[in-house]
Amino acid sequence: MARATIKSISKETGYSVGTVSNALRGSESVREETRKEIQAAAARLGYRVNMDGLKLRTNKSYRVAVLVSVSADAEEEWEGVEFTRILAGISTALKGSQYELSVFNVADLEDAMEALKKIVHHGLADGVIFSGTLHHDPRIAFLQQNGFPFVTMGMSDGETPHAYVDIDSQAAAYDATERLLRLGHRRISLINPPSDLIYATQRQQGYAQALSAEGLPLDSSLIFNGPTTARTGRRAFEAMMQLAVRPTACICANEAMTLGVLSAAHKAGVSIGQDLVVISTDDLQLSRYFVPPPSTYYVPIEETSRLLGEFILKALDGAKPSETQKKIRANLIERQPDTPAQTTARTT
Secondary structure (H helix, E strand, O other): OOOOOHHHHHHHHOOOHHHHHHHHOOOOOOOHHHHHHHHHHHHHHOOOOOHHHHHHHHOOOOEEEEEEEOOOOOOOOOOOOOHHHHHHHHHHHHOOOOOEEEEEEEOOHHHHHHHHHHHHHOOOOOEEEEEOOEOOOHHHHHHHHOOOOEEEEOOOOOOOOOEEEEEOHHHHHHHHHHHHHHOOOOOEEEEEOOOOEHHHHHHHHHHHHHHHHOOOOOOHHHEEEOOOOHHHHHHHHHHHOOOOEOOOEEEEOOHHHHHHHHHHHHHHOOOEOOOEEEEEEEOOOHHHHOOOOOEEEEOOHHHHHHHHHHHHHHHHOOOOHHHOEEEEOOEEEOOOOOOOOOOOOEOO
16 A cells, blocks of 8 residues: 555545645644544545654754753752643643654753753754743743744743733732632731742732722731742741731642641641631642642643643744733632631730
């Protein structure tokens, strides 16, 4: 049996050679129904892309690079755990295209910049995905200056638009704060990521807006910033307990921080849900197994990671940034009954 070619698939389906070629490389210029029909015919005929020849003809690597942050600190055991799910979602989106995933482990911003320079200058990939966007992010500036396709997990504060998938962190923090205020809480702590991260600023803005709407000032002594780890949650709780007037509620940026607060509270004999109400933000939903399981603002990591993959394919195909931007709203999962504020505790 003769080897299937683009021409034989064109003859089988009745579509032009150009349309078949575009469909087989997953181009958005071909309608989804047509693309599926052509790809099904290709699979039926046993068509296989000669990737080596394709790379030579197009001068492309057909790889998508994903920068994954890793920590050398053994105590940061939660750091990066969610990346397994993120990579799975991106891989799902790339399935059926001609692109493969390449993972680059980076320890810090300097490491990430070196990786990006190698990727761009040595053609190690055709597009890049990374998370943890910073204020005046040099990674974004470098990629834009080089006209290199990329998608970020998180918005940026630059003037030039780009592809991104983001969680509406400001809305989530506002909703959580407003929820606690309705219950009578007036001393609410915010345990937040490092302040150089865009989404940390967004969370603090939402928190401050909810307080302002209730006529309450922003108290910086109730805001704790640090890596999104259990250790940060534990340290924030310990700092809260040293305040002259302790908070009656706190909002954590992720599950790891929440776990640190719950563990430290148990050790200190502080009753969660009575002495201190905790609201979390999660994406892995592991917090359902915490004791007690906190109410959380759930972020669907499967959707966000799949969109990262879909958007990089569109960016590689020349889509406009306006077609590859998505902000996702977190959904409240109530795992604890609404707990009104208790009498504010003072240190002895």
